[in-house]
Amino acid sequence: MTSVRSMSKTILVTGALGQIGSELVPALRERYGKDAVIASDLRMLPMGASAGNGPFEHLDCTRIRPLQDILSRYQVGIIYHLAALLSAVAEDRPQVAWHLNMDGLYQVLEAARQNHCAVFFPSSIGAFGPTTPRDHAPQDTVQRPTTMYGVTKVAAEMLCDYYFRRFAVDARGLRLPGLISHVAPAGGGTTDYAVEIFYQAIRYRHYTCFLRPDTRLEMMYMPDAVRAIIELMEADSTRLVHRNAFNITAMNFTPDELAQEIRKHIPDFVIAYEVDPIRQTIADSWPRTIDDGAARDEWGWTPRYTLETMTGNMLDKLRHRLRPAM
Numbered sequence: 265m266t267s268v269r270s271m272s273k274t275i276l277v278t279g280a281l282g283q284i285g286s287e288l289v290p291a292l293r294e295r296y297g298k299d300a301v302i303a304s305d306l307r308m309l310p311m312g313a314s315a316g317n318g319p320f321e322h323l324d325c326t327r328i329r330p331l332q333d334i335l336s337r338y339q340v341g342i343i344y345h346l347a348a349l350l351s352a353v354a355e356d357r358p359q360v361a362w363h364l365n366m367d368g369l370y371q372v373l374e375a376a377r378q379n380h381c382a383v384f385f386p387s388s389i390g391a392f393g394p395t396t397p398r399d400h401a402p403q404d405t406v407q408r409p410t411t412m413y414g415v416t417k418v419a420a421e422m423l424c425d426y427y428f429r430r431f432a433v434d435a436r437g438l439r440l441p442g443l444i445s446h447v448a449p450a451g452g453g454t455t456d457y458a459v460e461i462f463y464q465a466i467r468y469r470h471y472t473c474f475l476r477p478d479t480r481l482e483m484m485y486m487p488d489a490v491r492a493i494i495e496l497m498e499a500d501s502t503r504l505v506h507r508n509a510f511n512i513t514a515m516n517f518t519p520d521e522l523a524q525e526i527r528k529h530i531p532d533f534v535i536a537y538e539v540d541p542i543r544q545t546i547a548d549s550w551p552r553t554i555d556d557g558a559a560r561d562e563w564g565w566t567p568r569y570t571l572e573t574m575t576g577n578m579l580d581k582l583r584h585r586l587r588p589a590m
Contacts, residue, residue, distance in 0.1 A: 266392070268432040268440065269412050270297075272337055272498050273339050273340060273341025273342070274299075274300050274301065274302060274338045274340050274341065274342075275296065275300060275301045275302065275340065275341070275342045275343075276291055276302045276303065276304060276334060276335065276338065276340045276342070276344070277289050277292070277302070277303050277304065277343075277344045277346060277348035278323060278325045278343065278344070278345050278346055278347040278368070278372065278513070279304075279306075279325075279334045279345070279347030279348065279574070280303035280320075280346065280446065281305040281307050281309075282305070282346055282347070282451060283443060283445055283448040283449075283450070283451050283480075283486075284315075284346050284386065284486070284489065284490075284493075285303065285305070285344075286445070286447045286448040286492060287445060287447050287486050287487070287490050288344065288346070288494075289301060289303045289318070289450070289488065290317070290488050291490045291491075291494065292302075292344075292494070292524070293317065293318050295494065296319055298318035299318060299319065300320045300322055301318055301319075302320070302334065302338050302340065303318060303319065303320045303321070303507065304321040304322070304323035304325075304492045305322070306322070306323065306324050306325075306333065306345070306347065308322055309470060311539060312525060313408075314579045317362070319325055319333050319338070320570055320572050324362065325345070325347050325363065325368040325371060325372055326367045326368045326371055326469065327371070328371045328374060329543065331371055331372065331375045332375055332378070332379070334486070335375055335381065336379070337340070338383055339381065339569070340379065341380075341381055342381060342382045342383075342384070342497065343372055343375075343376055343381050343382070343383050343384070343507075344384045344493070344497075345368070345369060345372045345384065345385050345386075345478075346386060346485045346500075347364065347368050348365045348368070348386075348411075348416075349361040349362075349364055349365060349413070349452070350413065350453040351388075351390050351411060351413040351414075351452070351453050351454045351543075351546055352452050352453060352454055352456070352542065352543050352546070353451075354411065354412050354413035354416070354452075355411050355413065355453030355542060355546065355574060356413060356542075357414035359364050359428045359589065360511050361412045361413060361416060362412060362415075363482065365413075365416035365417075366416050366419060366420065366423075369385060369420050369423060370423065373423065373427045373433060373435065376427070376433050376435075377427060377431045380440070380511075381433075382433075382434035382435070382436070382497070383424070383427075383433060383434070383435040383436070384435075384436055384437060384493060384496070384497055385420060385421075385424050385435060385436075385508070386402055386437060386438055386439040386440050386493075387389040387417045387420060387437050387438065387439045387440070387443050387508075387509045388414075388418055388439055388440050388441075389439055389440070389481075389482055389545075389550050389554065390409060390411065390413050390414040390419050390441075390454075390550065391407055391409060391414055391417035391421060391439055391509070391547075392407055392409060392414070392419045392551050392554075393406075393409040393410050393414060393549050394408075394409060394410060394548070394549045395406040395408050396408070396433045396550075396551055397439050397551065398551050398552050398553075399551065399552055399553050400551075400555045401511070401551035401553070401554040401555060402511075402555050403417050403506065403510070403511050403555060403557065403558040405484075409549065410545075410549050411546055412551075413546075414563065417439075419507055421437065421509040424437055424509075425507070425508050425509075428507060428508070428574075434501065435507070435508055436496050436497060436499075436507055436508055437509050437510070438457050438489075438492060438493065438496060438509070438510050438512050438559075439510060439511050439512065439554075440484065440489060440512065441455075441481070441482035441483050441484050441512070441513050441514070441554070441582070442454075442455025442481055442482065442483040442484070442536060443455070443456055443483075443484055443486055443489055444458050444483060444485050444486060444574060444578065445485075445486040445487075446462070446486075446515065446577075446578050446585070447486070447583050452544045453480060454475075454543045454547050454550075455483065455547075457473050457474060457475055457519060458483055458519075458522060458536070461473065461519075461523070461535070462526070462579060462582055463523060463525050463582065464584055465530050465533045465579075466579065466586055467586065468581055469532050469533050469534065470528060470533070470535075470536070471523075471533075471534075471535050471536070472536045472537065472538050473502040473519045473535055473536070473538075474538065474539060474540035474543050474544070475518070475519055475537075475539065475540075475543060475544055475547055476537065476539055476544060477518060477519050477520040477535075477537055478520065478550070479518055479519060479537050479547050480486055480516060480517070480518045480552040480553075481516070481517075481518075481552070482513040482514075482515075482552075482553065482554055482573070483513075483514065483515050483516065483517060483521050484512070484513060484514040484515065484567065485515075485569040485574040485577070486570075486580075487568070487569065488514050488568055488569050491568075492559075492565060494513055494564055495563060495564070495565070496510065496559075496565075497559050498579065499562070499563035499564075500563075503560060503562050503563060504562055504563065505562055506558055506559070508563065510538050510556070510558055510563075510565070511554045511555060511556040511559060512556045512559045512565055513553075513556050513567070514556055514567030514568075514569055514570075515567070515569070515570055515571045515574065516552070516553055517540045517582075519535065519537075519570050521533070521571070522571070522575070523535040525571055525572065525575045526575060528573065529576065530579075543544055545582070
């Protein structure tokens, strides 16, 4: 059996202070040991925060020399490359998005090639476009995104495949749906409403959504996403036909359906709508549903959270966190 888990070297996480990294880093440290996981980010640790839970490095992943230095000093064997601009922010700053999303990945793959590292890269449902089938989008299908974010994700998927075929870099990845987290705030994505709505429901019993009430998108609770990332990197490589850009999903809903679920816990919650044309256009270019059969067949992917269980857990976690401010 060949899996990344068998590697004894340490792990580097780029973009560790972002939405995914905020939960992936603690999960990796719990699994492999706090000193085995180096968190890094272009941002510095917040004032008063401590790296006592494990090593932290300030890193601009678009510069290969500092990256090479960290890989060498810590004897890194696996890179979880999370540093990127998300969809809405990327559309507002397309030149910056290309530089960070593509130049950063290229430097990571080059460093991985030279240092014999495995790489995890998160793609997205944003890699699809309006000509992709809207329902049950297949694992292998047409990908013609209409956003800079989507363009970088498709190019990145192809680059990861190239580095595997040409240089045998063990690059693996997931096409993640909208992610919902109670740990990190929303970071500029088109599906951010599904995070913001919980904060507003608890604090104000009201939320104004930037997508239409019937906008159906694939979603996932962050604990499922973190588990999927780790399970993919631990999977037997001989079973992986696709290796990279696996479709995965856990739940599927509209803003109206999420609001109805929240009302089961907060009966006086009210949702209103002021549609943001840019984010609505992005959402309308993505599939309503996707087929994640390849992930289920090749490495046993199975989600644990549903809309109902996610909503209850999110509200419980946030009520505990927000209580002092209420």
